[in-house]
Amino acid sequence: GDSVTQMEGPVTLSEEAFLTINCTYTATGYPSLFWYVQYPGEGLQLLLKATKADDKGSNKGFEATYRKETTSFHLEKGSVQVSDSAVYFCVCTGGTSYGKLTFGQGTILTVHP
Amino acid sequence: DAGVTQSPTHLIKTRGQQVTLRCSPKSGHDTVSWYQQALGQGPQFIFQYYEEEERQRGNFPDRFSGHQFPNYSSELNVNALLLGDSALYLCASSLKNRPLGSEQYFGPGTRLTVT
Numbered sequence: 001g002d003s004v005t006q007m008e009g010p011v012t013l014s015e016e017a018f019l020t021i022n023c024t025y026t027a028t029g030y031p032s033l034f035w036y037v038q039y040p041g042e043g044l045q046l047l048l049k050a051t052k053a054d055d056k057g058s059n060k061g062f063e064a065t066y067r068k069e070t071t072s073f074h075l076e077k078g079s080v081q082v083s084d085s086a087v088y089f090c091v092c093t094g095g096t097s098y099g100k101l102t103f104g105q106g107t108i109l110t111v112h113p
Numbered sequence: 114d115a116g117v118t119q120s121p122t123h124l125i126k127t128r129g130q131q132v133t134l135r136c137s138p139k140s141g142h143d144t145v146s147w148y149q150q151a152l153g154q155g156p157q158f159i160f161q162y163y164e165e166e167e168r169q170r171g172n173f174p175d176r177f178s179g180h181q182f183p184n185y186s187s188e189l190n191v192n193a194l195l196l197g198d199s200a201l202y203l204c205a206s207s208l209k210n211r212p213l214g215s216e217q218y219f220g221p222g223t224r225l226t227v228t
Contacts, residue, residue, distance in 0.1 A: 004155075034216075036219075042221075043117075043203075043219045043220060043221045043222065044156070044203065044205075044219040045219070046216045046217075049216070089155050089156075099144070099146070099161055099168070099169055099207075100146070100158045100161065100169050100171065101146070101148075101156070101158060101205070101217060102158070103148075103155030103156050103157070104155050105153075105154055105155045106153075106154070106155050
């Protein structure tokens with residue numbers, strides 16, 4: 001079945017630092033890829049998505065590019081803020097599991113002033 | 114526009130008991146999926162309902178069952194509770210005939226504690 005692997009966390013950064021959270025996936029066919037974010041005390045919400053190879057998803061200064069050749073979807077942000085502190089999940093769907101979201105284990109990001 | 118709602122917010126049960134969790138999808142959505150999120154882990158897919166039938170199921174035992182009503186709301190039932198069933202249970206709604214890559218909207222979850 002489909003699977004998603006995220007870099008080990010947690011990640012602690014100072015404000016304005018560069019962020020990368022690595023994500024690789026295993027899926028047959030042509031999955032769609034997402035990053036979901038879970039802010040403290042809030043529900044999961046979609047951050048960005050990409051539905052085909054070489055697509056770049058972007059939102060709120062975050063970016064991720066769908067790399068089929070390396071089966072990766074790394075999340076990046078050039079300058080993080082304290083308000084970006086949250087848990088980030090790399091997610092895939094489609095392939096053999098259309099309609100079912102397969103989540104990575106999550107990466108806790110803490111940004112200090 | 115109401116988003117996805119879940120009830121109750123928190124629940125404490127004893128091993129061996131049964132529990133029912135409820136979910137109302139976002140207005141206009143007809144598909145409900147349930148996920149279990151253990152502490153420190155990513156959500157795991159339990160099952161998905163549309164047109165009042167279970168359409169997909171993850172690797173969960175038969176103790177986990179569900180139902181979808183004509184108004185698209187859904188229930189998750191767990192029988193013979195185990196300590197390991199303690200988790201945050203999330204409901205997500207979407208459209209059955211949605212384009213590939215469309216967003217699923219999540220509710221705030223029900224925190225179940227089994228003692």
